[in-house]
Every structure is written in C-alpha cells, then in structure tokens.
Amino acid sequence: MTDHKNGPWTVLDTDTKFENPWLRVEASNVLHPDGSPGTYGVVRFANMACGVLPIDEDGHTWLVGQHRFPLGVYSWELPEGGGRKDTVPETSTLRELAEETGLTAKHTAPLGRWYLSNSVTDEVAFGFLAWGLTQGEARPEPSEALQIERVPVADLLARVRSGEITDAFTHLMVMSAIDLARRGKLPDHIAKWLRDA
Amino acid sequence: MTDHKNGPWTVLDTDTKFENPWLRVEASNVLHPDGSPGTYGVVRFANMACGVLPIDEDGHTWLVGQHRFPLGVYSWELPEGGGRKDTVPETSTLRELAEETGLTAKHTAPLGRWYLSNSVTDEVAFGFLAWGLTQGEARPEPSEALQIERVPVADLLARVRSGEITDAFTHLMVMSAIDLARRGKLPDHIAKWLRDA
Numbered sequence: 068m069t070d071h072k073n074g075p076w077t078v079l080d081t082d083t084k085f086e087n088p089w090l091r092v093e094a095s096n097v098l099h100p101d102g103s104p105g106t107y108g109v110v111r112f113a114n115m116a117c118g119v120l121p122i123d124e125d126g127h128t129w130l131v132g133q134h135r136f137p138l139g140v141y142s143w144e145l146p147e148g149g150g151r152k153d154t155v156p157e158t159s160t161l162r163e164l165a166e167e168t169g170l171t172a173k174h175t176a177p178l179g180r181w182y183l184s185n186s187v188t189d190e191v192a193f194g195f196l197a198w199g200l201t202q203g204e205a206r207p208e209p210s211e212a213l214q215i216e217r218v219p220v221a222d223l224l225a226r227v228r229s230g231e232i233t234d235a236f237t238h239l240m241v242m243s244a245i246d247l248a249r250r251g252k253l254p255d256h257i258a259k260w261l262r263d264a
Numbered sequence: 265m266t267d268h269k270n271g272p273w274t275v276l277d278t279d280t281k282f283e284n285p286w287l288r289v290e291a292s293n294v295l296h297p298d299g300s301p302g303t304y305g306v307v308r309f310a311n312m313a314c315g316v317l318p319i320d321e322d323g324h325t326w327l328v329g330q331h332r333f334p335l336g337v338y339s340w341e342l343p344e345g346g347g348r349k350d351t352v353p354e355t356s357t358l359r360e361l362a363e364e365t366g367l368t369a370k371h372t373a374p375l376g377r378w379y380l381s382n383s384v385t386d387e388v389a390f391g392f393l394a395w396g397l398t399q400g401e402a403r404p405e406p407s408e409a410l411q412i413e414r415v416p417v418a419d420l421l422a423r424v425r426s427g428e429i430t431d432a433f434t435h436l437m438v439m440s441a442i443d444l445a446r447r448g449k450l451p452d453h454i455a456k457w458l459r460d461a
Contacts (some may be wrong), residue, residue, distance in 0.1 A: 068460060071291060073331070073333055073336055074331030074332075074333070074336065074338065075331055075409045076331070076333060082283040084281065084289070085281040085282050085289050085291065085292070085305065087305045090305060090307075090384060092281070092289050092307075094282065095286070097305075099335075099407040099408075100331075100407065100408065100409035101406050101407050101409070101443045101447045103406075103407055105407070107333050107379075108282065108284045108286065108287060108450040109333065109334045110287075110289075110307050110334075110384075110385075111414070112384075113333075116381075122369050134270075134271030134272055134273070134293075134297075135271075135379075135382045135383065136270055136271070136273060136306065137307075137308075137383070137384060138379060138382055138386055138388045139270055139271065139380060141271065142382060164356060179427065179435065180427060180430065181431070181432035181435055182332075182335060182378045182430050182431055183381045184313075184381055184385065184387055184432070184433075185332045185334060185335055185430075185432075186308075186332065186333075186334070186429055187286065187287060187307075187309075187334060187387075188334055188381065188385070189334045189335055190381055190384075192432065198411065200402075209298050209300075210271045210297065210298050210300055210302070211296075211297065212297035212298070216283055224271060228443070230376065230377060231381075233377065233378060233379050234379055234382055234435060235378035235379060235380045235381070235382075235389065235432060235433075237340050238376065238378055238436055238439075238440070239432060239435055239436060239439070242435075242436070242439035242440060242442075242443060243435070243439060245439075245443060246425070246439060246442060246443075249446065252437060257340065262441050
C-alpha cells in the first residue's frame with residue numbers, strides 16, 4: 068500500500084499486531100498533522116456494541132451482573148452484547164435481550180449512537196429503549212456466568228447516579244432515556260418511570 | 265506465573281502482544297467460568313481519560329474539533345485528554361483545559377467516573393464541570409491540529425441530542441450535568457444554562 072491521507076495525517080504503512088475474533092490491533096507509521104514522524108495504534112472492533120433499557124408496565128427493568136475480566140471487578144449493567152456489522156443494530160439488541168433475559172419487546176425507540184473511545188478504538192455503541200414486554204425463557208451462553216435481576220427503574224436510576232454502576236454504556240442509555248422522558252419525547256406510560264424518579 | 269483466578273475465570277498465562285506509550289495489548293489463555301478453554305484479549309490503557317464541561321457567566325462553553333484517526337472522521341467534543349494514573353484526575357483535567365483553551369477555573373464539580381468499554385479495555389474516564397473561568401493563552405501540542413470554538417451551552421446540548429456529536433465521553437458529561445442541574449445539585453447560576461435549554 069502506498070502512502071495515503073487520514074485527515075491531516077499521512078499514513079506511511081500499517082501492520083496488524085494482534086487479532087482475535089473480537090478485535091484487531093493495527094500500528095501505523097504516520098506523519099503527524101505538523102509533519103513530524105510518529106506511530107498510531109488503533110484497536111478495531113469486529114462487532115458493534117448493542118444495548119437496551121427494557122421497561123415493563125410495572126416500572127421494572129432488568130440488570131445483568133457479571134465479572135468483567137479486563138477490570139477484575141463484578142459489574143451490574145443493562146443487557147448489552149456484540150452485534151454483527153452486517154445486521155441492523157435493533158435486531159442484534161433484541162436478540163441479546165431475549166438471550167440474556169428471555170424478554171421479547173413489541174416497541175423500541177433509539178437512545179443514541181456513540182463512539183466509546185475514539186482516540187484509540189473504532190468501537191460504536193447503539194442503545195435502545197424497549198417496552199411492550201413478554202417474558203419467555205432466557206438462553207444465556209453457557210461460557211458466560213450471568214446473574215439477571217428484575218429491579219424498579221427508580222433503583223437503576225439511583226445506582227447510576229450514585230456511581231455504583233460504572234459501565235459507561237449503561238450510563239449513556241439511562242441518561243439519554245431520562246432526558247427524552249423529561250422533554251416529552253416518549254410515551255407517557257414509559258416516561259413517567261424515568262421522569263419522576 | 266502460575267495459574268490464578270480472575271473472578272470466575274482461571275488465567276493460565278498472559279502474553280503482551282503489543283505495546284506503545286498509550287496502550288498495552290495482552291492475550292491470556294483462560295478457562296471460562298464453565299471450565300471450557302479459551303483466550304481473552306485485553307487492551308490496557310497507560311492513562312486515564314479526563315474531560316471537562318466549562319461554563320462561563322454568559323452561558324457559553326468550549327468545543328474542540330479534531331480529526332479522529334481511528335474513525336477517519338472529524339469530531340467536535342468537549343476538552344478531553346489523558347491524565348497520568350499517579351495524578352489526581354481533577355488536576356489533569358484542569359491542565360488539559362488550560363492547554364487546549366487557555367482557560368483556568370475557580371470551581372469544579374465531578375460529573376462521573378465511567379469505564380468506557382469494560383468487555384475489552386480497562387479505560388476509565390473522569391468528567392468535571394468547571395466554572396469561575398478566566399481566559400489566558402492556549403498552548404496546544406503542535407503535533408495536534410485542534411480547532412477551538414466558544415459556543416452557547418444550548419448549542420452544545422442541541423448537537424448532543426441530535427447525534428451530530430458522537431463522542432460518548434462528551435455525551436456522558438453533558439447528560440450528567442443536565443441531570444444534576446434538573447435535580448438542584450448545581451449552583452443556580454450554572455444550572456440555569458443546562459436546565460432550561
């Protein structure tokens with residue numbers, strides 16, 4: 068590959084330094100915007116992050132608890148998972164919801180699209196609100212050790228605001244849902260659980 | 265190193281696959297929680313992400329524009345940068361603010377602490393609100409090609425809500441600040457710019 072531009076950088080060459088089914092690490096020799104030489108390491112993600120805030124008619128939601136290997140800590144989060152790039156994010160999200168909690172949803176609304184760490188990775192996250200829920204059977208992957216908890220939405224909001232929940236993606240979905248609810252952008256029977264807590 | 269536990273995983277061995285001044289990529293051979301063998305790749309960050317939402321007495325804030333290499337797109341964001349792990353996040357944040365915008369701040373309030381991508385990385389981000397601002401001279405790093413823009417807070421909120429701004433860290437800071445303002449947790453002369461927009 069010959070030199071090419073990436074915005075104000077000139078890319079001299081790019082090597083793959085590590086690859087597994089979830090990510091690929093690339094190192095490029097570059098000229099910085101000011102012309103000085105350097106390197107740039109990028110972590111490219113195979114999948115998109117998909118997540119969902121489900122709310123039922125009684126104002127409850129579902130949290131997933133798991134040990135997060137990179138941090139070495141236990142973490143409670145909204146249902147999240149990886150979606151293939153050739154699949155619509157909403158489809159992957161509803162599949163993940165069904166696998167982890169057994170829930171199917173009649174209605175969804177997009178909560179946002181976010182680049183999680185844009186100085187180093189190309190990871191993109193899509194969040195949805197889901198309601199009109201029906202409980203079926205969960206089918207979690209056996210290699211994952213997940214706990215599932217049904218909790219009042221008010222509890223989720225309190226645990227996000229206190230910082231007990233530390234997962235950025237969960238914060239993004241919850242805070243965006245609160246903001247939509249307060250601005251009258253959601254059906255009132257859903258908004259009331261987010262707006263008044 | 266002998267086998268050790270990381271929560272429900274057993275770690276058999278860990279190799280460093282790539283390292284630069286900003287990140288280290290590790291691959292571990294593991295036994296999953298159910299005992300099945302596998303590998304786990306982790307991206308460890310040398311620095312903490314530090315960011316700030318500055319608000320002046322006229323209800324303006326500052327945005328930083330730059331081309332994000334991993335995405336190949338131009339991105340407007342709140343002032344953000346890397347902070348050393350042996351330095352208090354607030355100190356790194358105020359240093360970054362001064363470098364990029366020339367601003368010093370008399371007052372700060374924490375907006376949150378978030379793990380940005382906890383299935384793969386250990387990156388942690390700390391966000392602050394800053395006010396009581398004095399304008400000095402910016403000293404951006406010459407290898408970075410930054411644009412700085414002073415804009416009404418209402419414009420920032422509109423660009424976050426519309427999805428024009430895609431940076432997760434900026435969304436986290438803005439949405440948390442709005443929520444604090446609406447719940448009466450910020451001084452009224454700052455909250456009013458966030459609450460009423």
